[in-house]
Amino acid sequence: MGKASKDKRDAYYRLAKEQGWRARSAFKLLQLDEEFDLFANVSRVVDLCAAPGSWSQVLSRVLIKGEKFGRAAWQDREAKFRQQMLGILPAATSDDSKQQQVAEEVAKQHRESQPRKDVKIVSIDLQPISPLEGITTLRADITHPATVPLLLSSLDPEYDAKSASGTQASHPVDLVLSDGAPDVTGLHDLDIYVQSQLLFAALNLALCVLKPGGKFVAKIFRGRNVDILYAQLKIFFERVIVAKPRSSRASSVEAFIVCINFRPPTGFQASLEEPLGVGQRLNKLAEERQRQMPMVADATMQNSARGTWDMFVQGSTQDMGIERVQEKEVYDDNEDSTEQNDLATRWIAPFIACGDLSAFDSDASYQLPEDYVSLDPVQPPIAPPYKRAVEMRAALSKASSK
Numbered sequence: 001m002g003k004a005s006k007d008k009r010d011a012y013y014r015l016a017k018e019q020g021w022r023a024r025s026a027f028k029l030l031q032l033d034e035e036f037d038l039f040a041n042v043s044r045v046v047d048l049c050a051a052p053g054s055w056s057q058v059l060s061r062v063l064i065k066g067e068k069f070g071r072a073a074w075q076d077r078e079a080k081f082r083q084q085m086l087g088i089l090p091a092a093t094s095d096d097s098k099q100q101q102v103a104e105e106v107a108k109q110h111r112e113s114q115p116r117k118d119v120k121i122v123s124i125d126l127q128p129i130s131p132l133e134g135i136t137t138l139r140a141d142i143t144h145p146a147t148v149p150l151l152l153s154s155l156d157p158e159y160d161a162k163s164a165s166g167t168q169a170s171h172p173v174d175l176v177l178s179d180g181a182p183d184v185t186g187l188h189d190l191d192i193y194v195q196s197q198l199l200f201a202a203l204n205l206a207l208c209v210l211k212p213g214g215k216f217v218a219k220i221f222r223g224r225n226v227d228i229l230y231a232q233l234k235i236f237f238e239r240v241i242v243a244k245p246r247s248s249r250a251s252s253v254e255a256f257i258v259c260i261n262f263r264p265p266t267g268f269q270a271s272l273e274e275p276l277g278v279g280q281r282l283n284k285l286a287e288e289r290q291r292q293m294p295m296v297a298d299a300t301m302q303n304s305a306r307g308t309w310d311m312f313v314q315g316s317t318q319d320m321g322i323e324r325v326q327e328k329e330v331y332d333d334n335e336d337s338t339e340q341n342d343l344a345t346r347w348i349a350p351f352i353a354c355g356d357l358s359a360f361d362s363d364a365s366y367q368l369p370e371d372y373v374s375l376d377p378v379q380p381p382i383a384p385p386y387k388r389a390v391e392m393r394a395a396l397s398k399a400s401s402k
């Protein structure tokens with residue numbers, strides 16, 4: 001597919017180039033922020049799986065440069081409108097020039113940058129990330145245990161990995177983002193499994209660095225057992241919501257899990273030796289959480305499942321807008337398995353489609369003007385995984401043309 005036809009078929013790809021974003025993913029984060037006000041009171045952020053860096057660009061523009069997008073921009077507009085209603089500011093009138101004046105003032109207010117204090121942003125990816133002003137970029141594998149001390153020392157220059165006994169950040173962060181996606185194989189279950197491993201790696205890192213009250217936002221692929229994952233996240237966060245931004249194609253299994261108000265169980269310590277996602281630690285934590293914060297009792301609730309998804313949680317029916325269900329789940333073909341009759345508690349997180357309804361539809365093609373000129377990508381990948389294949393193909397065609 002040529003650049004121009006991709007521009008036509010993917011409005012967000014085109015818009016990203018026009019607005020200077022390194023990837024169309026920027027719109028997903030902007031639309032999530034529009035819905036959840038993600039950047040409110042945030043100054044320290046970790047952006048996992050960040051290459052080529054469009055989410056980091058959003059962070060840089062909002063936190064370092066102080067630009068306003070989404071909800072923050074509406075709030076400004078709304079405040080202005082209220083001030084007009086209260087007579088503090090001149091009301092918009094039918095007089096065009098005055099209206100123009102007010103509109104310009106509002107626009108100016110939006111443009112006025114209000115950089116935040118003590119901003120710290122650390123971005124990590126397997127691929128190199130082309131430098132972004134004010135952002136620390138690390139090339140590392142988020143599933144590797146060595147990445148935790150690397151991240152902690154980036155967040156706190158005083159951190160000494162050799163002498164540090166714990167894994168907790170001394171200067172914790174407000175928000176952890178993860179847009180991690182594996183190279184998709186097309187084998188649905190395998191892709192979902194690998195993606196879940198990335199999510200657990202991101203969650204384990206988040207547990208080391210988040211401050212109480214912090215937020216965690218991560219890409220998920222909605223597979224068969226995803227509602228068990230929602231229940232697992234509820235151990236650590238007060239609110240867990242699944243969100244689908246308009247810029248994420250409806251045809252894709254992709255969605256984002258938005259976890260708000262980090263409140264780990266009392267005494268919880270992130271552990272590199274026993275990361276979550278393997279072993280029984282999540283089960284114990286669920287029981288612990290249940291003891292510490294008794295939720296609505298349910299006589300039918302039983303132990304469950306195994307492996308990565310090895311967990312059950314008693315969710316609270318008091319959670320607003322959240323519905324809890326239980327399902328019989330057979331995990332093993334073996335008739336004698338004691339697990340066979342277990343009940344897995346699945347917890348259905350609320351689902352929200354976000355992004356202004358007037359926003360582009362990511363599944364639609366748009367007619368472009370006849371004189372339309374396609375732009376080059378803002379930042380082509382530095383070392384994409386397909387680079388070697390492209391080089392080999394070029395060498396082959398050169399050799400065969402001799």
Ligand code: SAM
Binds near residue numbers: 048183
């Ligand atoms: N949020 C990014 C942006 O806005 O530019 C786009 C992220 S892209 C969809 C997914 C990224 O996940 C890729 O750059 C890939 O290299 C990264 N990734 C996949 N597995 C990873 C791992 N184990 N550790 C670190 N990064 C990983």
